[in-house]
Amino acid sequence: MSTERATPVADTNQSRPRARRTTAIASVALLVFAVVLPFIPPFTGQDYQRWLVGAALMAAMAVAFDFTAGYINIVNFGFAAFVGVGAYTSGLLAANLGISPWIGMVAGGVSAGFIGLLTGMLTLRLRGIYAAVMTWFVGLALMGLARNMTEITRGSLGLNVPLLLDTSDNLPYYYVILGLLVITLGVLTAVTRSDLGLAFRAIGQNLQAAKASGINPTLFLVVNFTLSCAFAGVLGGFYAHYYGILTPDVMLTSHTVEVLAVAYIGGRGTLWGPAIIAFPLTIGVELLRTQFANLPGLHLVLYGIVLILVMVYWPTGFAGLVRWVRDWFERRREGGRAAPAQAQPGA
Amino acid sequence: MTTATNLRSVPLAKRFLSFTWIVIGLVVLAMVAFVFVQPSIVVDTLVTGGMWALMAGGLALVFGVMNIPNFAHGEFFMIGSLVAFTVFTPIQNWMLENPDAALVQVVGPFPGMVVAAIVGFGCGVLMEGLLFRPLRKRSRDQWVMNTFLLTAGVSVVLVNGNRLLFGNDFRGITRYWDVKPIEILGVPISVDRAMVFVIAMVTLAVFAVFLQRTRTGRSMRAVSQDETGAQMAGIGLNRVFMLTMGLSCALAALAGAALLFMFPSFPDVGVQPLYLAWYVVILAGLGNVQGAIVGAFIVAFLQTLAVYYVGLGWVDVLPTGFIILILLFKPSGLFGSEVKGVWEQ
Numbered sequence: 001m002s003t004e005r006a007t008p009v010a011d012t013n014q015s016r017p018r019a020r021r022t023t024a025i026a027s028v029a030l031l032v033f034a035v036v037l038p039f040i041p042p043f044t045g046q047d048y049q050r051w052l053v054g055a056a057l058m059a060a061m062a063v064a065f066d067f068t069a070g071y072i073n074i075v076n077f078g079f080a081a082f083v084g085v086g087a088y089t090s091g092l093l094a095a096n097l098g099i100s101p102w103i104g105m106v107a108g109g110v111s112a113g114f115i116g117l118l119t120g121m122l123t124l125r126l127r128g129i130y131a132a133v134m135t136w137f138v139g140l141a142l143m144g145l146a147r148n149m150t151e152i153t154r155g156s157l158g159l160n161v162p163l164l165l166d167t168s169d170n171l172p173y174y175y176v177i178l179g180l181l182v183i184t185l186g187v188l189t190a191v192t193r194s195d196l197g198l199a200f201r202a203i204g205q206n207l208q209a210a211k212a213s214g215i216n217p218t219l220f221l222v223v224n225f226t227l228s229c230a231f232a233g234v235l236g237g238f239y240a241h242y243y244g245i246l247t248p249d250v251m252l253t254s255h256t257v258e259v260l261a262v263a264y265i266g267g268r269g270t271l272w273g274p275a276i277i278a279f280p281l282t283i284g285v286e287l288l289r290t291q292f293a294n295l296p297g298l299h300l301v302l303y304g305i306v307l308i309l310v311m312v313y314w315p316t317g318f319a320g321l322v323r324w325v326r327d328w329f330e331r332r333r334e335g336g337r338a339a340p341a342q343a344q345p346g347a
Numbered sequence: 348m349t350t351a352t353n354l355r356s357v358p359l360a361k362r363f364l365s366f367t368w369i370v371i372g373l374v375v376l377a378m379v380a381f382v383f384v385q386p387s388i389v390v391d392t393l394v395t396g397g398m399w400a401l402m403a404g405g406l407a408l409v410f411g412v413m414n415i416p417n418f419a420h421g422e423f424f425m426i427g428s429l430v431a432f433t434v435f436t437p438i439q440n441w442m443l444e445n446p447d448a449a450l451v452q453v454v455g456p457f458p459g460m461v462v463a464a465i466v467g468f469g470c471g472v473l474m475e476g477l478l479f480r481p482l483r484k485r486s487r488d489q490w491v492m493n494t495f496l497l498t499a500g501v502s503v504v505l506v507n508g509n510r511l512l513f514g515n516d517f518r519g520i521t522r523y524w525d526v527k528p529i530e531i532l533g534v535p536i537s538v539d540r541a542m543v544f545v546i547a548m549v550t551l552a553v554f555a556v557f558l559q560r561t562r563t564g565r566s567m568r569a570v571s572q573d574e575t576g577a578q579m580a581g582i583g584l585n586r587v588f589m590l591t592m593g594l595s596c597a598l599a600a601l602a603g604a605a606l607l608f609m610f611p612s613f614p615d616v617g618v619q620p621l622y623l624a625w626y627v628v629i630l631a632g633l634g635n636v637q638g639a640i641v642g643a644f645i646v647a648f649l650q651t652l653a654v655y656y657v658g659l660g661w662v663d664v665l666p667t668g669f670i671i672l673i674l675l676f677k678p679s680g681l682f683g684s685e686v687k688g689v690w691e692q
Contacts, residue, residue, distance in 0.1 A: 073489070073492065075492060075495070075496065122671065122675070125678060126674070126678050128491055128492055129416050129491050129492065129495060129633070130629070130633070130674075130678070130679075132492070132495060133416070133625060133629055134629070134671070134674065136625075137625075137626070137629070137667045137670060137671070138667070138671075140622060140663050140667060141663065141664050141667040141668065143663075144661065144663045144664035144667075145664065148658070148661060148664070253618075254503070257499050257502075257503055260496065260499065261500070261503075264496060295511055296507075296510050296511065296514075296515060297506075297507030297508070297509075297510035297511040297614070298507070298511055300503055300504075300506075300507035301503075301504050301507045301508050301511060303503060304500045304501070304502075304503035304504035304507065305500075305504055307496075307499075307500035307503070308478065308497060308500040308501065308504065311482070311493060311496055311497045311500060312478060312481050312482045312485065312497065313481070313485070315486070315493075
């Protein structure tokens, strides 16, 4: 396997204790940084804190997206619709039955996961592009339902949803979504490190070989897809109770493309890459949007160009860049002592 | 492309008892029935079906020849409508000032469409040269998925580039030809819509002759069947790829130009045509151009039914349900070909 390969590259951290320690230190440092970030100017302003909430939400969604796209190599083009299913479930439960948003978020995850399960059973018999397009159609159909069942969802008039917390201050929301991001990243990373993750990677890289080694691909594909959709649903619940108003536009395909762009720019098949890159990307985009308010669309044009450049010239994304830098340092440190190339399987 | 030959080798009875033909037969029967019940449904189906056939034909062609599932196909529809508007507006103003120039009244709309198709062709060639060729050079690993995501990026750039350069305005015209509606099957139908159907049919016919009879068309089909084989026979791949991408985008741009009176130019105007072209292509089987043309009419029929009997909002929901049902029975689409191995990546 060459380093140029666009397929998810197996994380070799387990086999290298020192690298593992570095990773642990880096993650703790990043987490501490994310926790204190709202107290560092200019992030103390309400605008910036709102963007931070958006960034953390985007990070968590990109992680859940990358869990399918990067590992089993199925691109869920209806991702935004599953977020929307969770949002509407939670929002409707809270608005109509007065159920606590915290329970509603879990319920959103369950319902999105259930619809994901059905969609997965239906489409994951098909491979690659067919599955991507079918999930897209399912997403469009779900959005059509949300638009048309106006007596339940109020359609494009928008559904008023009770807020998650009794405050309009952004800071508490930031810590809630940061917690959700850590949970999402933690759970999904744990899954990918387990035997289950090994099966996912095997299927994503080479379906035939995976079949030959006794893996039932459809089962694992569906498990993976359902899990990703369930997390999307929980995040959708947060979305609903943070913004307080819900329209079917949350399910637009363009939102899926945004999540996809973050996941791919971050580095597919890594989970941590998208989680980190979402912050500078989202905040950069928001800054561009406010600085150039007279130039609508500029921020999205740049977004698209970055995605294109990454796709064509640097397919491993931000995570690939980090690995490249790390390897470069390692080569320098070990220079002359041993031939490092042989000691790094899969790198 | 391969289905035509496959069908010929199957016994006649078996051919018509297959699932595909039962579905087509049912649709045709329903259409015939509606001639008596609600003729406007049939007319609407034919008119919109013609245009979706142009869109979907181009999409299927690019997939068949280059294995690129083009998510940005709708954006060429958008470019076409923008170019047609820019070219047609001065002509229209001139026509309003000189109402006696009968010849110009008749041919006035065509320059816009032709220029739109040419610009579409140019954009397609540029996209192939600037994006797909470098990617092809770097790696063909997971080509289908990578190009799909790449075109998603292209779509974002084009839509927002349009917004950036031309703003969020609707640029539309009320009609191309300022004449009284004509009647078909007792249904009054505007000349614009009738002309759209004619334009679609003529273009598709020219396109079919080009693919079947000319040397270039044959080389395109050869590449779609077997790239390596075609290369060995001395076909320059780069040239064929450029031409294919250009043609496909030209068809989409032409559709956008011809439908300017229904879809005013707007940054997001390509979204619905894109969905529909994809519905058609998935229903028919990826990469099958002839199938896409038949599929376009099936989808147009479902859409028209949804508009008439369920409501405008359900236009997307009904075809989706139908396509999911079809794919349950035939995962590779109605006319799915056996070239599965190529794209099953």
